[in-house]
Amino acid sequence: MSSGDFCPRCGDPVPEREEPLPGMPRDRDAVLCDSCYFEDFDLVDAPERIEVRVCAQCGAIHKGNRWVDVGAKDYTDVAIEEVTEALGVHLQAEDVRWGVEPEQVDQNTIRMHCTFSGFVRDTHVEETVMVPVMISRQTCKRCGRIAGGYYSSIVQIRAEDREPTKEEAERAVEIAESYIAEREATGDRNAFISEITDSGEGPNIKISTNQMGGGVAKHVVRELGGSFEEYPTLVTEDGDGNEVYRVTYAVRLPKFTPGDVIDPEDDGGPVLVRSVRGNLKGVRITDGTEYEARFEEGDAPEARRLGTVEDAEETTVVTVEDENAVQVLDPETFESKTIARPTYFDEDAATTPVLKSRAGLHILPEEAVEKSDE
Structure with a gap:
């Protein structure tokens, strides 16, 4: 704009202004004087x-x-x-x-x-x-789904040839809640548990998505042992014609639990179970040697349950006969009996915990019994 131009609205002179650079848009209001410009101006x-x-x-x-x-x-x-x-x-x-x-x-x-x-x-x-x-x-949408009981997967917590213990059931639910809470914390609004019920054989946990149901099942098995299988059921089709499945994750906890005393069919003597993650591991209560189930035996070997550490009773040590034998009082008959001496037995102890079962009388590790009493 050159000097001497006038405002087209009021006729007053308009001060000279710099011309825009080539290619830049021209302000159509640049021809107005300040008074007219600010009349319609909105900051x-x-x-x-x-x-x-x-x-x-x-x-x-x-x-x-x-x-x-x-x-x-x-x-x-x-x-x-x-x-x-x-x-x-x-x-x-x-x-x-x-x-x-x-x-x-x-x-x-x-x-x-x-x-x-x-x-x-x-x-x-x-x-x-x-x-x-x-x-x-x-x-x-999330709260609406929760209120409506929506779920895409069910995680069923069961056990092989038994019911899950109270501790196992509670821990499985804690694992599920912790896993979902972690997903929520990352901002995943699809993560929620819609319902937890007790079937009488173990908890049923209804979860928002199939992927998270599988994640919960894996975490439960990783900590508590056992295995799980998937059973998909076609429920509907989405708007694009894709099949929508609801998946049941059937978790099967191991037949035995830590603290069980079992008698495997290998003639090696009873075993105190210490872990069921992966394959079963424990200690022979006849001599104190470590025990681990073979891979081909799966989660656990063929064995019968003799009892648990909770069945242990404290009895008097009569005498230590040698490195392989110790004499104790039978907690029922109070007769003196010579039994196997495991390596974990404290030779200076006046009393020791024992388990009496169909396999005989055996000394249990002191720390295992104390842990069960906690």
């Missing part, structure tokens, strides 16, 4: 109102096309963020400064008083706008 472009969709159950907010966990007890910060994203500042403004002062009108309404200032055409301008933010309480 801030603000919406009349903003609606924030909030889940009344979990507190998540809806952003874009998805629900997002924010962990907020009140939504003032959320309202400030939404208003900040919605406001637009004039492109010609320089050195812009702004501030927001929220006013809580009621539980579902926050008035956002926004003050902006900056320089346009070397002139200081300031503008204040008020944007009401309405909190719309709804139910997110």
Whole structure:
């Protein structure tokens, strides 16, 4: 623009301004004088109102096309963020400064008083706008599914030829809850347990997705031993015609548990079970040597259960005969009996825990019995 041009609206002279560089857009209002320019000038472009969709159950907010966990007890910060994203500042403004002062009108309404200032055409301008933010309480997809009992997989906790112990059942549920909680902590809103029931034979855990059901089953087996199998059932088709399956993960805990005393069919003598992770491991209670089931025997060998460490009774040590034998009192008849002396037996002990079973009388490790009493 050259010197001597006049404002097309009022006829006043317009100061000379720099021409835009080649290829840059031309400001159509550049021909106006400052007075006419600022008559229609808006420093801030603000919406009349903003609606924030909030889940009344979990507190998540809806952003874009998805629900997002924010962990907020009140939504003032959320309202400030939404208003900040919605406001637009004039492109010609320089050195812009702004501030927001929220006013809580009621539980579902926050008035956002926004003050902006900056320089346009070397002139200081300031503008204040008020944007009401309405909190719309709804139910997110996740909470709706939980309320409706939705699930895609079931993890069944069972045991081989027995019922899971109370400790096993409780631990399996803890493992499931911990696994799902870890997934939730990463922001996975598809992670939830919809129901846990007791079938009488063990817990049934209904989980949101098949992938997470498989993850829970793997973690349970990894800690408690045993194995699991998958049984898919076709339930429906999705909108694209893909088959949707619900999967049952049948976890089968081992036949024996740590603390059991068993008699394998190998003529090596009874074994105190210490671990059932992978293959069964323990210690021979006749001599104290380590025992490990062979790979071909699977989770556990063919064996009969003689009792557990909880069945142990404290009895008097009469005398140590030699490195292989010790004489103790029978806890039932109080007769003196010579029995095998395992390497873990303390020769200076006045008493020792023993287990009397169909296989005879055997000394158990002191620490194993003490652990069972805890």
